[in-house]
């Protein structure tokens with residue numbers, strides 16, 4: 001692998017043995033469909049490797065062949081449900097980004113490599129107990145929560161599901177219709193109103209939406225007021241995904257409220273996924 005941005009904590013344990021070429025660990029798949037949300041945001045669907053299984057909230061490592069030879073690998077959270085026949089991802093296009101400038105030129109049928117193994121621990125199965133699941137996302141950090149919300153077990157396990165999704169401009173708020181449809185779907189919401197959605201636009205004021213930083217909204221109680229649910233230390237389990245600054249600030253806010261990080265030897269309240 002020539003390029004790697006996965007966090008060491010998410011890395012799998014490799015057994016000693018001969019170094020294998022990336023192709024042993026990955027399969028060549030094909031782009032099925034591309035959906036452009038804005039000039040800088042797109043979703044894409046890929047054929048699913050037959051043996052690829054994952055837990056909602058996990059990520060895949062995707063590879064694009066570089067013109068110089070070799071592969072460029074990047075981590076991408078699955079947006080699709082664990083039972084969908086395809087894999088769907090949601091991506092930012094980073095100006096001059098090695099992976100995403102190539103991705104932006106993709107058309108259906110283009111090849112994309114997918115590592116055979118999924119990664120990551122931003123899953124609900126990691127938590128002990130909890131009745132309210134809080135999912136806090138900035139930007140493309142919404143991706144794993146869309147997969148989690150498509151899991152009927154999550155709707156059965158938790159009494160309340162809170163999704164806070166923060167973007168800069170209203171046009172960046174992707175998947176709004178899908179989120180609204182999930183809240184109405186009889187399969188997922190048999191008792192109705194379980195999903196409490198808080199859209200946040202930080203650089204514009206849009207009626208009916210919050211307009212401050214996620215951390216500020218938690219500090220001054222406005223998020224809880226908006227979703228009509230207190231963030232209760234006993235009941236809440238919190239997943240946070242997005243940019244490193246938001247995660248750092250959020251860690252301070254949550255620990256300041258008496259919540260603890262969830263660790264394998266010490267069950268707690270929250271877990272983070274850092275995108276860069």
Ligand SMILES: Cc1cc2nc3c(=O)[nH]c(=O)nc-3n(C[C@H](O)[C@H](O)[C@H](O)COP(=O)(O)OP(=O)(O)OC[C@H]3O[C@@H](n4cnc5c(N)ncnc54)[C@H](O)[C@@H]3O)c2cc1C
Pocket residue numbers: 005006007010059074075076077078089090091092093094096097098099100101120139140141143273274275276
């Ligand atoms: C566990 C994990 C899961 C990830 N899942 C996703 C995902 O579902 N969707 C997604 O778009 N990205 C995701 N990323 C980031 C992704 O792996 C790439 O970094 C990103 O797509 C840009 O790739 P690049 O080669 O074009 O630029 P890079 O060289 O990788 O990044 C250049 C710079 O772009 C910025 N950047 C990177 N990713 C983002 C982002 N998502 N939003 C805003 N700015 C960013 C950062 O400033 C970074 O330093 C994930 C990263 C990790 C570690």
